[in-house]
Amino acid sequence: MRPPVYYELIKASSEGMARRGRLHTPHGTIETPVFMPVGTQATVKTLSPEEVAGMGAGILLSNTYHLHLRPGEDIVRDAGGLHRFMNWQGAILTDSGGFQVFSLSALRKITEEGVAFRSHLSGEPLFMGPEESMAVQNALGSDIMMAFDECPPFPADRDYLTQSLLRTTRWAKRCIAAHKNPDRQALFGIVQGGMEHDLRKLSAEQLVELDLPGYAVGGLSVGEPKPLMYEVLEYTTPLLPKDKARYLMGVGSPDDLFEGVLRGVDMFDCVLPTRIARNGTVFTSKGKLVVRNAQYARDFAPLDDACDCYTCKNYSRAYIRHLIKADETFGIRLTSYHNVYFLIKLMEKIRQAIETDTLLSFKRSFYEAYGYEN
Amino acid sequence: MRPPVYYELIKASSEGMARRGRLHTPHGTIETPVFMPVGTQATVKTLSPEEVAGMGAGILLSNTYHLHLRPGEDIVRDAGGLHRFMNWQGAILTDSGGFQVFSLSALRKITEEGVAFRSHLSGEPLFMGPEESMAVQNALGSDIMMAFDECPPFPADRDYLTQSLLRTTRWAKRCIAAHKNPDRQALFGIVQGGMEHDLRKLSAEQLVELDLPGYAVGGLSVGEPKPLMYEVLEYTTPLLPKDKARYLMGVGSPDDLFEGVLRGVDMFDCVLPTRIARNGTVFTSKGKLVVRNAQYARDFAPLDDACDCYTCKNYSRAYIRHLIKADETFGIRLTSYHNVYFLIKLMEKIRQAIETDTLLSFKRSFYEAYGYEN
Numbered sequence: 131m132r133p134p135v136y137y138e139l140i141k142a143s144s145e146g147m148a149r150r151g152r153l154h155t156p157h158g159t160i161e162t163p164v165f166m167p168v169g170t171q172a173t174v175k176t177l178s179p180e181e182v183a184g185m186g187a188g189i190l191l192s193n194t195y196h197l198h199l200r201p202g203e204d205i206v207r208d209a210g211g212l213h214r215f216m217n218w219q220g221a222i223l224t225d226s227g228g229f230q231v232f233s234l235s236a237l238r239k240i241t242e243e244g245v246a247f248r249s250h251l252s253g254e255p256l257f258m259g260p261e262e263s264m265a266v267q268n269a270l271g272s273d274i275m276m277a278f279d280e281c282p283p284f285p286a287d288r289d290y291l292t293q294s295l296l297r298t299t300r301w302a303k304r305c306i307a308a309h310k311n312p313d314r315q316a317l318f319g320i321v322q323g324g325m326e327h328d329l330r331k332l333s334a335e336q337l338v339e340l341d342l343p344g345y346a347v348g349g350l351s352v353g354e355p356k357p358l359m360y361e362v363l364e365y366t367t368p369l370l371p372k373d374k375a376r377y378l379m380g381v382g383s384p385d386d387l388f389e390g391v392l393r394g395v396d397m398f399d400c401v402l403p404t405r406i407a408r409n410g411t412v413f414t415s416k417g418k419l420v421v422r423n424a425q426y427a428r429d430f431a432p433l434d435d436a437c438d439c440y441t442c443k444n445y446s447r448a449y450i451r452h453l454i455k456a457d458e459t460f461g462i463r464l465t466s467y468h469n470v471y472f473l474i475k476l477m478e479k480i481r482q483a484i485e486t487d488t489l490l491s492f493k494r495s496f497y498e499a500y501g502y503e504n
Numbered sequence: 505m506r507p508p509v510y511y512e513l514i515k516a517s518s519e520g521m522a523r524r525g526r527l528h529t530p531h532g533t534i535e536t537p538v539f540m541p542v543g544t545q546a547t548v549k550t551l552s553p554e555e556v557a558g559m560g561a562g563i564l565l566s567n568t569y570h571l572h573l574r575p576g577e578d579i580v581r582d583a584g585g586l587h588r589f590m591n592w593q594g595a596i597l598t599d600s601g602g603f604q605v606f607s608l609s610a611l612r613k614i615t616e617e618g619v620a621f622r623s624h625l626s627g628e629p630l631f632m633g634p635e636e637s638m639a640v641q642n643a644l645g646s647d648i649m650m651a652f653d654e655c656p657p658f659p660a661d662r663d664y665l666t667q668s669l670l671r672t673t674r675w676a677k678r679c680i681a682a683h684k685n686p687d688r689q690a691l692f693g694i695v696q697g698g699m700e701h702d703l704r705k706l707s708a709e710q711l712v713e714l715d716l717p718g719y720a721v722g723g724l725s726v727g728e729p730k731p732l733m734y735e736v737l738e739y740t741t742p743l744l745p746k747d748k749a750r751y752l753m754g755v756g757s758p759d760d761l762f763e764g765v766l767r768g769v770d771m772f773d774c775v776l777p778t779r780i781a782r783n784g785t786v787f788t789s790k791g792k793l794v795v796r797n798a799q800y801a802r803d804f805a806p807l808d809d810a811c812d813c814y815t816c817k818n819y820s821r822a823y824i825r826h827l828i829k830a831d832e833t834f835g836i837r838l839t840s841y842h843n844v845y846f847l848i849k850l851m852e853k854i855r856q857a858i859e860t861d862t863l864l865s866f867k868r869s870f871y872e873a874y875g876y877e878n
Binding site for chain 2: 209
């Protein structure tokens, strides 16, 4: 019997390690590579589920740590699960909560058992380990659950990285044992090992042995220089099975999407499009634009004249700037919509370019227009 | 030649002074009585124009004072006018700015010429009189402009009320003289006179003589008890021509809509539905409900099980409470949508009840379910 989520490789490109595939889930089939919008608190900030689905998004990420704290996974479970709670018909991936426990909470203490920490909202003392993470994710009912891992900081020494990755493997095994719904929720593993090739190899080997339907390359985008992240990806993705999905967590700037895809990544997620939108910054085909700047007060052009999204078809930079300056929520709805659309459509074009073996030339022309160094 | 906006009386009901009519405007025909959602800063807070139009709203109110201060009417004019600036295909009514100049601004000084005041945003000294108000409203390009009037506080003495209403008449004449686009923008007058029957009569007579296509009953909902407001309406609307639209400004609670309609009012506007929505309070067929309260944390029912709006069809009280507690904008989108829909649909039912001569019985059953005294 097939697992509830499985990856289907359609085409391995001759350009880098790029590949076209499909991710089959209980809530629809996702064309990959894919960008997953983030709905941290069971909502993609400012947007309706219909708006997000209408852009072509088939899978969202939501955060286990945040939903555990508020409203609590028991409420989500009693509502019929996260899909029904938030009115999302597509697939959902939940992270393990590990990253937020390390980065957001206060006074954390890591032991073999798990992590003791204090809520960043209430200060309440809490504990999360592999079993707790699985229990929360089982209650949320996501299609893809992530194993509870330890994400070391950058830089970290080899000894620490080694101990940490071995613990992450032990925790992954405990996650498998604790997972209550293997028939309808898939569990992905997370490869650690810092910026050390041999440690990545060790971590990947141990996790691949567990035969999970997908693997994330963890411990990246934690402050290291971008070339180093690309280098780690370059030697880590080949360590993973070709018939399993590969996921680069928390990464979503346009250049990282291109570079990740060229290094064999299938899945990405990032809060970047909605976060910068709230500051009045938008992606355009000619680079980032800070629409709240005074220079756009009388600019009646759309955010990006090469864009055909709802925002760009109907509203001017001057109007959006006015709304943002006037603290009107509809302004950040419009910029959020545009930014998420931009990344969804960029990934759609990347998939087409893989199909037609034109990814490198598409990358060159995109970078040139965007202002990235080629 | 007909004026750009004119009222058509369809049926004078035998129940109170209720009437069914139509308001013809350059941007569509509006069935009356009508509730107009408020888009103070060129947006109905949190909602898209398509959402507002989709509920059946055909006319919005927007605020001259706010748009004059930010972004400035020259920007709106250069954008092609307010309809195009905010992507609203329906009709727009703009107030005169007078009420906000009196209530929001600092250090105001009223003379025959107009009002000197300081911006509540920047502290900048500004001046607005009839000519300035007309210039701003002409630049905005609204379908219905309101004459610049003085709105006296409650209570106010007869001498002051008399001087004030006479000045309002002189200002209305100056508005007519200053109005640059009588071919495509209509000007409504505003009857003043406080809570004094004879002063209302004097004000109405002077303004009716100017033969404007519509009249507001001004100076109400300024702190007086509701029975007094209803009493003033009761004797003021009969002073107005039957073939002109009648507008009660800034009023929109469900009971005021019923009572206003029964006293011959055709048009209402109010920020109430979106303002209370931001505090997590919603209208329901059984009265107001504060969905942010703890008692709704596990309540998976819709806001109002008698409502068929987008919010009620797709989301639970528990989810909406979660979003509002978590400061997620989508929560107030959902409550705002529901509240505006509630008033739009209530007015639709009121129109149907006028047509079938069942307004009083509809009012009784609504009041009983809502918890109002009958």
